[in-house]
Amino acid sequence: MNYRLDLETLLHMLNQSTGILETDAVRIPGVRGRCRVHLRIVNGTMSNCAITDERGAVLSSQEVAFKRIQHLVLEWRYMETPSPREESPLLREEILRRQPIPVRPIWLRRIRQVNPQEFQTWPRLYRSVFSLTANPITIERIMSVIGSDQRPETIQEVIYVLVQRGFLRVENEPHPNFFT
Numbered sequence: 001m002n003y004r005l006d007l008e009t010l011l012h013m014l015n016q017s018t019g020i021l022e023t024d025a026v027r028i029p030g031v032r033g034r035c036r037v038h039l040r041i042v043n044g045t046m047s048n049c050a051i052t053d054e055r056g057a058v059l060s061s062q063e064v065a066f067k068r069i070q071h072l073v074l075e076w077r078y079m080e081t082p083s084p085r086e087e088s089p090l091l092r093e094e095i096l097r098r099q100p101i102p103v104r105p106i107w108l109r110r111i112r113q114v115n116p117q118e119f120q121t122w123p124r125l126y127r128s129v130f131s132l133t134a135n136p137i138t139i140e141r142i143m144s145v146i147g148s149d150q151r152p153e154t155i156q157e158v159i160y161v162l163v164q165r166g167f168l169r170v171e172n173e174p175h176p177n178f179f180t
Contacts, residue, residue: 109171
C-alpha cells in the first residue's frame with residue numbers, strides 16, 4: 001500500500017499493524033542529498049527507524065531519525081508482515097537484511113594537538129575532520145557536515161588514520177563534562 005501522509009498520522013492510522021514502511025525522500029531537514037527512510041512497525045509502534053543515503057550507509061537512526069521526519073508529508077510504501085511471534089526464520093532474515101541495525105553513536109574526542117606548521121601540510125579533508133573535533137562530536141555529525149563533498153568511505157578512512165596516529169580517540173559516549 002502507498003500513503004502520502006506525515007508519519008504521526010500514518011502511525012495512528014496503522015494502529016495495531018506490523019510491517020515495514022519505506023520512502024525515498026528528496027530532501028529531509030538536516031540530511032544532505034537524496035536519502036531513504038526505513039521503519040519497522042510492530043503492533044502499531046515504531047521499533048526501528050533509520051535514514052540511509054543512496055548507498056545504504058546509515059545517516060541517522062532511531063529517535064534522531066524519527067524527529068527529522070515525524071511531521072514531513074512523504075510518499076510511504078507499506079508492506080505488512082506477520083507479528084514477530086508469527087514470523088518464519090526466512091522472513092525474519094529478509095526483514096533484518098532490509099532494515100539497518102540501530103547503532104549507538106560513536107563519539108570522537110581530540111586527545112593530542114598538532115603544531116600549526118605540521119597542520120598546514122595535512123590534506124584539506126584531514127584538517128576539516130580534525131577541526132571538527134575541537135569538542136566531542138559523533139561520526140554521524142562529521143558525516144553530515146562534510147558528507148556532501150566527500151564519500152562516506154573517504155571520511156571514515158581519514159578518521160581511522162587520525163585515530164591510528166593518536167590524534168583522536170573513539171568513545172561510546174562524550175566526555176562526562178561535555179553536557180555540563
